[in-house]
Amino acid sequence: MARKRSFKNSVLPTLLTYAGLAVGLVFxxxxxxxxxxxxxxxxxxxxxxxxxxxxxxxxxxxxxxxFNDPTKVRFFINSYFVAGVVTVLTLFIAILTAYGFSRYSFRFKNTLNIFIISTQTVPPITLLIPYFGMVVAFRIFDTYLALILTYLVFTLPYAVLLMTGYLNTLPKELDEAVLVDGGSSWTALWRVIVPVSTPGIVATAVYTFLLSWNEFLFALTLTKSMDLRTVPIGIQLLMGQHAFEWNEMMAMSVLGSLPLLVLYLVAQRYFLAGMTAGSVKS
Amino acid sequence: MNRSITALAPAPPKAGKKGRLSYKTLRKLVPYLYVTPATLLLVLLMLFPMAMVLRYSLMDGAIMKRDAAFAGLQNYITIFQNPVFWQSLYQTLYFTIMSVVFHFVLGLAFALLLNTNRVNPTIRSILRVLFILPWLFTAVIIAIIWRLLLDPNGVVNSVLMTLHIINFKVEWFSSTSTAIHALTFANIWAGYPLFMVSLLAGLQGISKELYEAAGIDGANELQKFWYITIPQLMPIIISISLLDFIWTMQVFPLVWMTTGGGPIYATEMLSTFTYKLAFAQYEFSLASASAIVILIISMSVTYFYIKHQQRR
Incomplete structure (x- = not known):
């Protein structure tokens, strides 16, 4: 480092950096x-x-x-309920799968891995048409079950990849210690691996919650009654009904973004680390 | 029972040959048990429906008719003869490519700005959070924020008129000449943080020694950027671009909530085109054919994505 900090070499770039950041911040x-x-x-x-x-x-x-309109409060309850259930189910299944991927080698492992990576990219609109047929045929049209099942298909691939990425960073000696003591891999997973996987689990949970909270296409098509509509659909309905209640739509949007902002800020550290591990390396 | 099966500890040596064999077989099953629930779910709710949509696309009047007849490729021919399909395809590609390019440019610019040590570390970490914010918003909410901002009487028009950049109230979302650009802009705003976050992680992973060595050799900042930073970030740039391309192509709520594909067909995307065929016109067979086309485009990009991931 040069002692003399000339204007051209030090102050100017710093000023430009701050200016760039200020423009970015406004944007x-x-x-x-x-x-x-x-x-x-x-x-x-x-x-x-x-x-x-x-x-x-x-x-x-x-x-x-x-807050005084029970229909609108119901939108929020529905969103929390569906996203909550989807998150718990996704985590449970993803942890099992990730453990299998991370700790064992087996036939079809690579095929299954490619299958899971490619399911990430299947367009929702392609699945929507058969889902509509299936949901009607199984008489679960306009139920929570229809939303939960279809959301799981989209949250699971990410969750498996994120969790596998995380479990791969944990030393194998951890579970081996349990196995040597005569414990089963099931015990090793739930007693040893899961408790030390908080960062990975939090990241996966936040991302899963975000995906289901934001889902629009399936909620629009697979539910019908007001009692089952989620927040994004609620906002859409608000827009159609009274096109000019802008302040109410904005309030609804703030309330609809709040859980994600809170989750993100609380879990920021875990989330970014987990996300980049998942999206960059998967 | 399950616990003893899954144990990795060696079986008691006394066990007979037959017993040991089945124990071994069972032990081999353990990994499959762990991956079964996810596999089953994805096969039932992903592969099976894909087979269904393919079948629908080859039928005449799927879902609507009780015994729909086999129609061969007729639905595909009908779709390919529809000019709106080609317009939607073109607009989807324009929207997607512009979005990915600007997501990358903005993401890289912000990542570089946030990565320098010229900025106070506290400010840097606060800004890092603020710059990610657009990413956390639901597409529906992004849509109505931009409808408010870009309303003919909204703040954007007002500012632009004060600055004399425009001299009348532009109807951004309801004019055929501006709607697609307004939509693309809103999507650029909403999507750059994925690139930013990934590139920032990538920048932090580049060894400082590379830059020091280049400095000794007399390289200037621009050369360092071009010959070190970009090549080092390349794997990330490629994989995020491909993912972003696939995801942006599937856009639905943003279009549905701002323009609904209009005015006329000015912002019709493959997704809204397909959705309307299915759920406004109940032409499920035609919609399935169109959905298969979208799937094929997605899958061909996915193929490159997976090849790229596996090479690393």
């Missing part, structure tokens, strides 16, 4: 900030001219409207 965050403040405006103020970021008078009336 990334402005739409979100605008959404949050719009949810705190009265509906007449949304398109005020000239546009103002901060509302003249803050009001939480849009939020109160949502």
């Amino acid at each position: 990334a965050a402005f739409p979100i900030v605008w959404m949050v403040f719009s949810s705190l405006k009265s509906n007449t103020e949304i398109f005020a001219l000239p546009p103002r970021l901060l509302p003249d008078d803050f009001t939480i009336s849009a939020y109160l409207t949502i």
Whole structure:
């Protein structure tokens, strides 16, 4: 490092870096900030001219409207329920599969691995048509079960790849210690491996929850009654019903994004590490 | 019972030959037991439906008719003769390629900015979180945020008019000339963080010695970037580009919630085209043929993705 920090070699690049970051920040965050403040405006103020970021008078009336409407509260309950069940089921099945992949070699292992990687990329629209036929045929149209089963198919491949990636980083001596003591691999998995896999499990859980919370196409097509609609569909319905209740739609969007933001911030460390391990190496 | 089967500990030597053999066989089964639930589920709910959609696409009046007849490739011919299909294909490719290119450019730019040590570490870690935010939003919410911002009376028009860049209120999502670009822009905003996060991880994995050695040889920053950074990041760039391409091609909620494929067919994508065939016109056989075309495109890109992953 040179002692003398000349303007051209040190100060200027630093300034440019900060300037670039500032532009990036506006690009990334402005739409979100605008959404949050719009949810705190009265509906007449949304398109005020000239546009103002901060509302003249803050009001939480849009939020109160949502909380006082049982139909809208139900959208949230449905989303939490479906995403919660899908996350638990996905984790359980993915942990078993990942353990099999990570600790054993067996025939068809590579075929199965390729199969799971390629299922990641199957277009949902291709599966939607047969799912619709199946769901009607099995009389589970417009039920939670229809959503949970179809979501599992999309969460499972990611979860298996993320968990396998994580388990591969754990030393084999961990389970061998249990096996030498006469324990079964089942014991090794649940008593030793799972407890030390918190980062991988948290990352997988957050990602699974995010995928099911955000799902739109299947929820739109495989459910029909208001009692079973999830948040994304609820927002869509709100848009169709009263096209001009912008503050309410923004409040709904804030509430609909909140669980993901909270989960992300809590699990940030695990999440990024897990995601990159999964997406970059899988 | 299960526990003794899965144990790796050697069987008691006293066991007879027959017993030992079955024990060995059973032990070989253990890995299969672990992977069975996922495999079963994926075969039943992934492979089986794919076979079904293929069958539908070769029938006349699938789902709607009780005994639908075999129709050969007729549905594919009908689809290929529909100009809207070709327009949707073209628009899907435009939307996808533009999105992937700009996701990469922005993702790389932000990753490089966040990776320098010119910036205070605290600011850097706060910014890292803020820059990822767009990624966490549901497509439906992204759609209505941009509908609000790009409303003819919205803030974007207002700012652009104040700056005299435009002189009338542009109807971004409802004009045939701007809708596809507005949609692509919203998607670029929503999708760059995947590249950013992956490239940032990649940048942190590049050995400092490479840069030091190049510095000794007299390489300037641009040369270091071009001859070290880019080649080192290449595997990540390729795999994320391919994944992003596949996922962006499947876009549905963003289009459905902003333009619905319109005005006229200006933003019709393969996904909305297929969806409308199935669930607005109840032409499930035609929709299946179109869905198979989408699957084939996806699978051919997936093939390169897997080949690339396995080479590493």
